[in-house]
Amino acid sequence: MKLEHLFQLGLAFSGLAVSYARLLTIPTTPFNQLSGDYSLNEVKQIIVDSRFANSVDKEGQTLIPPTLKQFAETFQTDLKTSVGLDISLSEAKQPTPDSIFITIQKSTDFKDVAGRPTSEGYKLDISNQGVVISGASPLGAWWGTRSLIQTAVVGGLKLPQGSGTDAPGWGSRGAFLDAGRNYFPPEFLIEMCSYLSFFKQNVFHVHLSDNLYVNTEIYTQERMKEIYAAFRLWSDDPELAGLNKRANESYTRSQFDNAQRQCARRGVTVIPEIEAPGHALVIGQWKPELTLQDMSMLNISHLDTIPTMKKIWKSFLPWFHSKTVHIGADEYEKGYVQDYTRFVNTMDEFIRKESSHSMRIWGTFTPSQGANVNKDISYQHWEFSQDNAYWDYIKNGYNVLNTDSTFYMVGKWSDSFPQTLNKSIIFNGNPAGGAFAPNVFDAKNATNNPPRSNPKVQGHLAALWNDYGPNSTTVTEAYYSFRNGLPALGDKQWGGDLKEHEYDYIFERLHSAIPGQNLDRAIRSNSKTILSYKFDSTSKVKDHSGNGYDGTIRGCKINRSAIEFSNNCYLKTPLTSKGRNYTLSFSVNPSESTGTLFEGPDSALLNGYGSSSNVTFMSGGNPYSLNYTLPLNTWTDVSLSGKGDHTYMKVSSSGKSETMEFLTKMGINGERFVWERMGIEAPLETVGKGFKGMMRDIVLKDE
Structure with missing residues (x-):
């Protein structure tokens, strides 16, 4: 589709006949076109307005706002990553011909849906002299750079000349991730922030403590002490010794600090949540004397409960760089409303x-149930069985963030909730007609929704919960829950007017250009064959795919077109992981049922696990084993295939073939088990570490 047609799409659906009403970006960008185009290929430099280079946004959600210069530096890197332009960066007070000038402009035009000024607004001007991005603040200018990159990607570096003023309708836009019941490495958090940022989403709410469901009807207190529960922050504070028992599944202060700072550099604020007094089994296992009969519920009336929570928060408050922190306070035991209110208000006063x-x-x-929490506390609505956000909170003067169960996801499996975002509801989810928006708490009954301009609606987050624990999903499966729908939701969270078929057309094109992440675990290749090792040289491992991904031998020998593994030698590749839709084939002849066949940062394929000789895939520290053992001292042809969210292994030996699927066994609330599929990346970084035997003909293909 030609550039002109892409912009005409925006025009046609706006009903205008003269000027283009918007740029076809995610979210859409208001824009009035003049005649002519401007090519980014003409740009000679990026210029940061020296008068504002060290300015920061003091009105946003983070306590560590980047300067205008820092945002410009990230933008400079993104231009190279997303559209292949390597452009120098400098400072000056005025733009020069063929430059991208980034500045600050105080304007009354930057307003949210409630008519209030917002620091996230910006103006985009494109002429035959270059581009000017004028932000209400450095953060606003940053969002302008997202519009510019997206427009360049859609138009093949050609930009329409004209101007547009843009601002978000709501201040909180983004996603929620349950990291309490499944651990996500800090690198993943950073990549997710990059994903959010590209679509102008500015909040990543990370749930840092939780537990599997405590089924009080069948669990004894001894059983409750064994239920999976986790606290993800690792502190050396002696007063908290024993709270966190999972050092390898935790964030140190430096790791969490770096994640927050890297996210802030892209305009995204990490909102931390430590859950109590419900969903607090990890605290109950640490101090059982503080719990009710249900050990996931803290006994607020116990004299040490609130002091204990104050100790926890005092230790970790200095870690957090968001203006808002979340104490959970979800699904507490009914009948303790007054205790609950005292807990919430006491913690509020302490934190402030x-x-x-x-x-x-x-x-x-709710207030009608007797809860009387301080009005400076904001609510986060998630389910109508708990409250009615409009009538219970907004009508009573509270600010509310919308995380309604309309977009509530549960990783891998649920008998109540989906695993991905519903795109149809995103584009048609307003019961009064039209698309979803943050003021839509109820997608079925319009009387439960405040007006679009209600100032008490803070915004919207889409939530992914991991109700069934760490073995239910891999790390990247969480990303796939968000992948296809979250950008569309970002358009609505901002206040855009993208149509569903427009989104379907541009999404994959824009997706391939998202900087600062490779969540798809994509690998550049000149053909379907990504890598091919024939081991036809005794001195080096040449990649016959034509991609140049040659391997490096670390102590191993090559003999008769096979690599021999012994004495902890291994093969190193320049690759790490291959995401979904792949086939990794190889022939293997093990002499022992031990060692690692392939390993990468996301997964490892093992020739036996623990005392078992069964072939096992490891991901996120969790084993997924087949009921199969590779025969010793025999050549077996193996084909490992990732097909969407399924992973298979086909083996052929002695004239017989068998195909098996890697599955997970999920415990459901202590009542039953469910077997489910696993989508696991191909591990590629090293081959044969600790393995004893031979391999040949290693081939990786994109399917």
């Missing part, structure tokens, strides 16, 4: 006294 943070809680008890 100890820090500059404000506080948020989940909607649990």
Whole structure:
């Protein structure tokens, strides 16, 4: 489709006949076109307005806002990554011909849906002299760079001349991730922030403590002490010794600090949540004396409960760089409304006294039920069985963040909730007609939704919960829950007017240009064959695919077109992981049922696990084993295939073939088990570490 046609799409659906109403980006960008185009190929430099180079946005959600210069530096890197332009960066007070000039402009035009000024607004001007991005703040200018890159990607570096003023309708836009019941490495958090940022989403809410469901009807207290529960922050504070028992599945202060800073450099604020007094089994296992009969519920009336929570928060408040922190306060035991209110208000007063943070809680008890929490606390609505956000909170003067179960996802399996975002509801989810928006708490009954311009609606986050624990999903499977729908939702969270078929047309094109991440685990290749090792030389491992991904031998020998593994030698490749839709084929002849066949940062294929000789895939520290053992001292042809969210292994030996699928066994609330599929990346970084035997004909293909 030609550039002109792409912009005409925006025009046609706006009903205008003269000027283009918007750029076809995600979210859409208001834009009035003049005649002519401008090519980014003409740009000679990026210029940061020296008068504002060190300015920061003091109105946003983070306590560590980047400067205008820092945002420009990230933009410079993104231009190279996304559209292949390597452009120099400098400072000056004025633009020069063929430059991208980034500046600050104080304007009354930057307003949200409630008519309030917002620091996230920007103006985009494109002429035959270059581009000017004028932000209400450095953050606003940053969002302008997202529009510019997307327009360049859609138009093949050609930009329409004209101008547009843009601002988000709501201040909080993004996603929620349950990291309490499944661990996500800090690198994954950073990549997710890059994903969010490209579509102008500015909040990543990370749930840092939780537990599997405590089935009080069948669990004894001894059993409750063994249920999976986790606290993801690792502290050396002696007063918290024993709270976190999972050092390898935790964030140190430096790791969490780096993640927050890397996210902030892309305009995304990490909102941390430590859950209590419900969903607090990890605290109950640490201090059983503080719990009710259900050990996931803290006994608020116990004299040490609130002091214990104050100790936890005092230790970790200095870690957090968001203006808002979340204490959970979700699904507490009914009948304890007054205790609950005292807990919430006491924690609010403590947090405000100890820090500059404000506080948020989940909607649990309403004013009509007797809850009387401080009005400076914001609510996060998630389910109508708990509250009615409009009538219970907004009508009573509370600010509310919308995380309604309309877009509530549960990783891998649920008998109540989906695993991916519903695109149809995104584009048609307003019961009053039209697309979803953050003021739509109820997608079925319009009377439960405040007006679009209601100032008490803070915004919207889509939530992914991991109700069934760490072995239910891999790390990247969480990303795939968000992948196809979250950008579309970002358009609505911002206030855009993208149509569903427009989104379907441009999404994959834009997706391939998202900088700062490779969540698809894509690998560049000149053909379907990504890598091919024939081991036809005794001195080196040449890649016969034509991609140049030659391997490096670390102590191994090549003999008769096979590589021999012994004495902890291995083969190193320049690759790490291959995402979905791949086939990794090889022939293997093990002398022992031990060692690692292939390993990468996302997964490892093992020739036996623990005392078992069964072939096992490891991902996220969890084993997924087949009921199959590779025969010793015999050549077996193996084909490992990732097909969408399924992973298979086909083996052929002695004239017989068998295909098996890697599955996970999920425990469902202590009542039953469910076997489900696993989508696991191909591990490629090393081959044969600890393995004893031979391999030949290693081939990786994109399917």
